[in-house]
Amino acid sequence: MPVAVETVSSVTSFGGEQAVLRHTSEVTGTEMIFSVFVPDHAPDAKLPVVWYLSGLTCTQANVTEKGEFRRACAELGLIFVAPDTSPRGEGVPDDGDGAYDFGLGAGFYVDATQDPFAQHYKMWSYITEELPEIIGDCFPADMDRQSIMGHSMGGHGALTIGLTLPERFKAISAFAPIVAPSQVPWGHKALGGYLGEDRAAWRAHDAVALIEDGARVPALLVDQGEADNFLEEQLKPHLLAEACEKAGIDLTLRMQPGYDHSYYFISTFMEDHLHWHAERLKA
Amino acid sequence: MPVAVETVSSVTSFGGEQAVLRHTSEVTGTEMIFSVFVPDHAPDAKLPVVWYLSGLTCTQANVTEKGEFRRACAELGLIFVAPDTSPRGEGVPDDGDGAYDFGLGAGFYVDATQDPFAQHYKMWSYITEELPEIIGDCFPADMDRQSIMGHSMGGHGALTIGLTLPERFKAISAFAPIVAPSQVPWGHKALGGYLGEDRAAWRAHDAVALIEDGARVPALLVDQGEADNFLEEQLKPHLLAEACEKAGIDLTLRMQPGYDHSYYFISTFMEDHLHWHAERLKA
Numbered sequence: 001m002p003v004a005v006e007t008v009s010s011v012t013s014f015g016g017e018q019a020v021l022r023h024t025s026e027v028t029g030t031e032m033i034f035s036v037f038v039p040d041h042a043p044d045a046k047l048p049v050v051w052y053l054s055g056l057t058c059t060q061a062n063v064t065e066k067g068e069f070r071r072a073c074a075e076l077g078l079i080f081v082a083p084d085t086s087p088r089g090e091g092v093p094d095d096g097d098g099a100y101d102f103g104l105g106a107g108f109y110v111d112a113t114q115d116p117f118a119q120h121y122k123m124w125s126y127i128t129e130e131l132p133e134i135i136g137d138c139f140p141a142d143m144d145r146q147s148i149m150g151h152s153m154g155g156h157g158a159l160t161i162g163l164t165l166p167e168r169f170k171a172i173s174a175f176a177p178i179v180a181p182s183q184v185p186w187g188h189k190a191l192g193g194y195l196g197e198d199r200a201a202w203r204a205h206d207a208v209a210l211i212e213d214g215a216r217v218p219a220l221l222v223d224q225g226e227a228d229n230f231l232e233e234q235l236k237p238h239l240l241a242e243a244c245e246k247a248g249i250d251l252t253l254r255m256q257p258g259y260d261h262s263y264y265f266i267s268t269f270m271e272d273h274l275h276w277h278a279e280r281l282k283a
Numbered sequence: 284m285p286v287a288v289e290t291v292s293s294v295t296s297f298g299g300e301q302a303v304l305r306h307t308s309e310v311t312g313t314e315m316i317f318s319v320f321v322p323d324h325a326p327d328a329k330l331p332v333v334w335y336l337s338g339l340t341c342t343q344a345n346v347t348e349k350g351e352f353r354r355a356c357a358e359l360g361l362i363f364v365a366p367d368t369s370p371r372g373e374g375v376p377d378d379g380d381g382a383y384d385f386g387l388g389a390g391f392y393v394d395a396t397q398d399p400f401a402q403h404y405k406m407w408s409y410i411t412e413e414l415p416e417i418i419g420d421c422f423p424a425d426m427d428r429q430s431i432m433g434h435s436m437g438g439h440g441a442l443t444i445g446l447t448l449p450e451r452f453k454a455i456s457a458f459a460p461i462v463a464p465s466q467v468p469w470g471h472k473a474l475g476g477y478l479g480e481d482r483a484a485w486r487a488h489d490a491v492a493l494i495e496d497g498a499r500v501p502a503l504l505v506d507q508g509e510a511d512n513f514l515e516e517q518l519k520p521h522l523l524a525e526a527c528e529k530a531g532i533d534l535t536l537r538m539q540p541g542y543d544h545s546y547y548f549i550s551t552f553m554e555d556h557l558h559w560h561a562e563r564l565k566a
Contacts, residue, residue: 263348264294265296267297268295
């Protein structure tokens with residue numbers, strides 16, 4: 001492992017190793033923490049990599065503790081990478097009012113262009129460039145077989161990154177994603193704050209707009225709880241369904257009666273998603 | 284549900300309902316919180332009940348969030364009950380130094396006889412009498428089919444309660460249990476503090492002593508991580524193995540290389556334990 005990446009903790013779980021790591025990011029200019037689960041594997045094996053992007057307020061810890069992904073990853077032979085959701089630390093500007101939906105814990109997976117956020121809020125480049133290099137260097141990862149999933153804001157990240165880099169990601173799925181940030185309050189605040197008020201710049205960070213503008217992938221899987229408090233105002237999965245239908249993208253959108261926005265929902269369907277990813281990663 | 288039991292939260296997960304509940308306990312004289320998972324079931328069904336007793340510092344929340352039990356409970360049709368580990372609230376005395384291993388979060392599943400603990404620290408009666416009545420009244424529970432498991436201090440609780448009430452509990456298992464509190468520092472402090480220095484009174488709250496004194500059950504299942512920091516000083520599973528061998532109790536003690544004392548260990552083997560319980564609950 002390169003000197004610059006430090007192991008915070010590493011424990012055995014489901015026959016593999018669940019590690020938390022820390023490094024100084026050149027991209028964000030801050031220390032960054034992420035977690036990686038590596039299943040038991042043959043000495044020379046290279047395993048496919050599933051990226052999981054978390055939602056508002058989360059760090060790498062939420063899914064690592066509550067996501068219930070290790071059993072299926074061990075069974076299917078998948079490395080599971082969970083990054084943080086924003087830069088953090090002294091000197092990293094936050095939401096002026098300390099709100100949960102902007103700033104710390106709310107990087108929205110974009111490279112900010114607006115002061116004072118442009119210096120550190122570079123989550124797009126961090127997730128698509130810097131962290132993949134580290135994963136490829138430090139773990140038994142087959143970087144030709146990657147897939148991406150996420151929850152809420154992280155579902156937005158998974159969809160926009162996956163749609164932008166369809167050659168890299170063999171599977172893309174999301175739990176309760178923000179599908180059209182340009183059309184909802186969370187997105188107005190975040191994209192306006194990080195990218196400025198010229199909405200043309202927002203389209204590269206809006207899954208529905210990306211599809212309207214020509215982005216194509218073979219298939220998407222989305223689970224959405226019907227008892228999710230954010231469904232109507234912030235998530236609006238029907239907008240994704242409409243865009244996919246027009247574009248000929250095979251979207252499986254499963255509305256799940258009774259489920260909310262929490263990890264009690266995510267963990268229920270995590271194994272389904274991992275099996276869906278594994279089929280495409282191993283095709 | 285009786286007026287006295289209030290639902291703090293209830294969410295859908297793995298097709299069932301994961302609830303957190305609150306009530307005023309007559310036994311402890313405090314408010315108590317517990318969690319219950321009820322799988323999806325036929326309208327008139329009564330389901331077996333698995334009790335899970337948590338370890339030092341825990342509340343009902345740790346296993347509820349990190350225990351990864353819902354998938355197997357849903358599949359096997361098991362109700363899963365997770366109580367708190369001690370009385371709490373204003374007026375409940377704590378360890379004088381605020382240590383983690385006595386007082387709040389560390390009730391050790393005994394009825395204290397020593398002042399100032401005797402007033403509220405009645406976890407034995409709470410777990411064996413008051414809470415079962417609530418579970419039987421409020422949930423579709425078949426109270427003729429109960430089993431018990433626990434972790435660390437809760438493994439101690441599961442073993443001592445199960446060995447004392449073998450007619451009630453069809454299966455007993457533990458993750459990294461304190462098997463002989465009379466012989467280890469955690470136990471000396473807790474049993475001395477709650478029960479006094481007359482060690483005769485400790486034997487009813489020490490699994491190894493209970494077996495030496497004649498308690499008998501058909502079988503026990505214990506998983507123990509070999510990388511557990513508490514293994515040599517506090518847990519000493521070989522003492523249970525020796526007692527079970529002499530007594531003719533069929534102990535399955537599985538030493539698990541690489542595993543520590545955390546929920547990363549517990550969650551790995553939770554499904555094994557639930558299947559082992561289900562076999563005995565449905566026999």
